[in-house]
Amino acid sequence: MPNWSNWSGKLKARPQSLYHLRSEEDAQAIVSMAANKKQCIRVAGATHSHAPLVVNDDLIIDPQALSGIVSTDKKAQTATVWAGTRIYALGKPLQDAGLALFNQGDIDQQAIAGATATGTHGTGTTLKNLSSTVIGTRFVLANGEIVNCSASNNADLWEASRLHLGAFGIVTQLTLQLRPAYRLKENASVAPLEKILGELDHNTLNNRHYEFFWHPQSDEASTKAINETDEPPQYPLAEEGSRCAWNHEVLPNYRPHKHTEMEYSLPSSEGPACMRAIQRLLTTKFRDVRWPVEYRTMAADDVWLSTGYQRQTVTISVHQDVRVDEEPYYRACEEIFLAFGGRPHWGKVHYLGEQQLNSCHDKWQHWWQARDLVDPEGIFLNKFLKGLRP
Numbered sequence: 001m002p003n004w005s006n007w008s009g010k011l012k013a014r015p016q017s018l019y020h021l022r023s024e025e026d027a028q029a030i031v032s033m034a035a036n037k038k039q040c041i042r043v044a045g046a047t048h049s050h051a052p053l054v055v056n057d058d059l060i061i062d063p064q065a066l067s068g069i070v071s072t073d074k075k076a077q078t079a080t081v082w083a084g085t086r087i088y089a090l091g092k093p094l095q096d097a098g099l100a101l102f103n104q105g106d107i108d109q110q111a112i113a114g115a116t117a118t119g120t121h122g123t124g125t126t127l128k129n130l131s132s133t134v135i136g137t138r139f140v141l142a143n144g145e146i147v148n149c150s151a152s153n154n155a156d157l158w159e160a161s162r163l164h165l166g167a168f169g170i171v172t173q174l175t176l177q178l179r180p181a182y183r184l185k186e187n188a189s190v191a192p193l194e195k196i197l198g199e200l201d202h203n204t205l206n207n208r209h210y211e212f213f214w215h216p217q218s219d220e221a222s223t224k225a226i227n228e229t230d231e232p233p234q235y236p237l238a239e240e241g242s243r244c245a246w247n248h249e250v251l252p253n254y255r256p257h258k259h260t261e262m263e264y265s266l267p268s269s270e271g272p273a274c275m276r277a278i279q280r281l282l283t284t285k286f287r288d289v290r291w292p293v294e295y296r297t298m299a300a301d302d303v304w305l306s307t308g309y310q311r312q313t314v315t316i317s318v319h320q321d322v323r324v325d326e327e328p329y330y331r332a333c334e335e336i337f338l339a340f341g342g343r344p345h346w347g348k349v350h351y352l353g354e355q356q357l358n359s360c361h362d363k364w365q366h367w368w369q370a371r372d373l374v375d376p377e378g379i380f381l382n383k384f385l386k387g388l389r390p
């Protein structure tokens with residue numbers, strides 16, 4: 001049996017088969033075969049999730065070969081892309097077509113279908129997560145059919161599946177809402193955390209992107225402000241913190257150190273108080289934690305299971321070395337996040353069960369009903385997701 005593990009190496013699986021998908025026809029055939037054998041299918045993106053979304057005993061599918069841009073429409077500012085395309089592979093071709101993603105996360109290694117599956121986001125009070133840019137999806141469903149969905153075609157399926165958790169079928173293509181290509185300039189600084197919190201409203205409102213990393217065991221935090229610019233790109237790209245170049249060159253960072261991560265989204269008004277509560281926890285009970293705490297913002301959206309659903313959001317992330325047992329620290333953080341109305345990131349560590357997730361998400365039941373309609377036998381549900389089914 002093959003070995004599978006996620007990016008951090010913390011999650012492992014020994015599926016009966018690890019299948020490299022080559023085409024949509026191949027996807028249809030593998031789904032029919034799995035359905036006949038009553039096997040469960042999980043599709044992997046770039047395996048960067050810390051939640052056990054892909055872990056599976058039966059079949060793990062790697063659709064890396066479904067990669068590249070299918071078409072772009074400069075007038076409509078959209079592109080249709082193959083689901084396995086890594087975000088880093090979208091940047092330059094989209095720029096050459098005069099287009100760009102509105103925003104992206106801290107790294108660009110994820111597959112686009114993996115990133116949209118979990119509501120991956122960057123920072124910026126006016127910027128929504130990647131799932132909210134999905135205006136069309138092409139699926140191979142559990143019955144082997146290929147179905148396109150969008151706001152005007154199979155709208156119920158599209159609406160539920162913009163944030164899909166890999167639970168609706170195999171995504172083969174996505175159509176994304178984009179914007180004209182743009183350049184960004186980054187400015188980094190270091191300041192005391194209290195000063196940063198005091199200036200937070202001003203800085204989050206007056207920069208397109210603003211975030212900070214507080215370094216426990218010190219009073220200081222590193223900030224990053226990024227804004228649109230007409231200045232020409234500067235190559236070779238400067239160090240992280242002072243780059244000036246195209247959006248896809250400035251936004252992603254290099255994060256080689258293997259870690260786990262818990263992240264919660266909070267109503268934006270609760271962000272500073274929650275940050276202070278996490279700071280107190282680290283300075284009183286978890287003084288040996290060295291990994292930074294990250295603070296970002298995100299615009300409200302209308303995506304059913306999004307952590308930004310109908311509310312302006314602050315996200316706070318805690319990290320720990322992958323070799324360390326993170327659970328006591330993360331459980332203590334989770335208690336604080338929940339007390340501030342937090343919703344867990346779908347791709348990161350959390351310990352919530354079905355009832356708690358139901359109370360975090362207004363559309364929880366609706367999402368499951370829409371999912372069960374296209375996969376009544378649950379062939380796209382692994383043990384982890386079955387455990388969350390209402």
Ligand SMILES: Cc1cc2nc3c(=O)[nH]c(=O)nc-3n(C[C@H](O)[C@H](O)[C@H](O)COP(=O)(O)OP(=O)(O)OC[C@H]3O[C@@H](n4cnc5c(N)ncnc54)[C@H](O)[C@@H]3O)c2cc1C
Pocket residue numbers: 007042043044045046047048049050053054063083084104105106107109110111112113114115116117118119120121122164165166167169170171172255345346347348
């Ligand atoms: C170093 C690091 C930095 C990160 N930075 C950020 C960040 O800045 N912001 C943020 O929000 N998150 C961040 N994350 C989390 C990450 O973006 C999410 O976990 C994301 O879902 C990972 O994408 P992936 O391509 O690796 O997908 P995977 O983790 O492999 O899979 C995620 C989900 O997508 C499904 N899936 C993937 N492809 C398909 C397909 N073709 N069809 C059906 N289902 C599919 C899987 O089944 C699974 O449910 C980071 C993670 C790491 C490790």
